[in-house]
Amino acid sequence: MKSIKRVRLVRKADGYYCQFAIDIEVKSESRTADGEIGLDVGLEFFYSDSNGHHEENPRFLRQAEKAIKHAQRQIYKKEKGKNQRRIARLRYAKKHLRVSRQRTEHSKKLARTLCKLNSLVAYEDLNVKGMVRNYCLAKSINDVAWTLFRRWLEYFAVKFNTQVVAVNPRMTSQKCSDCGAIVKKSLSTRTHKCNCGCHLQRDVNAAINILNLAKARDGQSRSNATGVATSTLVGETSPEGGSPDLGNWRTRRAQAWLSKWRRRV
Numbered sequence: 001m002k003s004i005k006r007v008r009l010v011r012k013a014d015g016y017y018c019q020f021a022i023d024i025e026v027k028s029e030s031r032t033a034d035g036e037i038g039l040d041v042g043l044e045f046f047y048s049d050s051n052g053h054h055e056e057n058p059r060f061l062r063q064a065e066k067a068i069k070h071a072q073r074q075i076y077k078k079e080k081g082k083n084q085r086r087i088a089r090l091r092y093a094k095k096h097l098r099v100s101r102q103r104t105e106h107s108k109k110l111a112r113t114l115c116k117l118n119s120l121v122a123y124e125d126l127n128v129k130g131m132v133r134n135y136c137l138a139k140s141i142n143d144v145a146w147t148l149f150r151r152w153l154e155y156f157a158v159k160f161n162t163q164v165v166a167v168n169p170r171m172t173s174q175k176c177s178d179c180g181a182i183v184k185k186s187l188s189t190r191t192h193k194c195n196c197g198c199h200l201q202r203d204v205n206a207a208i209n210i211l212n213l214a215k216a217r218d219g220q221s222r223s224n225a226t227g228v229a230t231s232t233l234v235g236e237t238s239p240e241g242g243s244p245d246l247g248n249w250r251t252r253r254a255q256a257w258l259s260k261w262r263r264r265v
């Protein structure tokens with residue numbers, strides 16, 4: 001068939017998958033609303049937005065964590081080189097695969113909705129925030145989920161023609177979103193209470209600040225996040241297929257191998 005551009009055989013824990021990269025015209029869907037929204041990443045919630053909504057952390061991660069740890073222990077209980085150990089390892093890999101699929105579905109669904117309903121989505125640039133974070137397991141799990149979510153945001157931003165803006169989160173939780181005054185608070189202070197009368201949940205205040213920062217940054221730098229990550233979103237669902245560079249590299253390597261083999265024959 002003419003429309004098949006590339007075929008890849010992918011090995012996953014639960015079997016082999018054949019991926020066809022096909023040449024189709026992407027239907028551009030239109031946005032259904034022109035809202036503007038800011039997102040703040042927290043530990044308590046997956047994110048809190050500038051409209052006051054808190055998106056719950058996906059429970060499947062915590063649920064799966066126990067099962068994964070159990071499966072991992074099972075591997076080391078089996079003797080090396082034995083079939084049983086191989087089976088245990090497969091079981092462990094499958095559990096991981098399940099989580100990564102659930103995570104993908106979750107991020108994708110959220111990102112799609114956000115881009116469909118908003119003409120501007122602002123979020124904090126986690127690379128900046130990452131430096132001041134201290135790490136524990138829950139956080140690192142959250143970071144993985146958030147990175148994935150961010151990529152899907154960028155992917156759907158192109159599809160729905162939505163502006164996705166990453167802003168430096170510095171001071172966004174301390175600043176009053178209403179009057180701009182700095183209201184110092186520790187991590188455990190969950191509410192923002194300013195002398196101006198502004199009274200908000202801490203993360204919602206930060207989300208509003210993030211949105212305001214994005215709106216203040218006009219035109220030229222706005223679209224910094226749009227369209228960069230589409231090629232990294234390979235997975236099973238993205239129509240883009242694999243990253244072309246790797247593809248070429250593989251082809252080159254295959255060709256080199258082939259010519260060597262020919263010479264030998």
Ligand SMILES: [Zn+2]
Nearest residue numbers: 176179194196
């Ligand atoms: Zn204030």
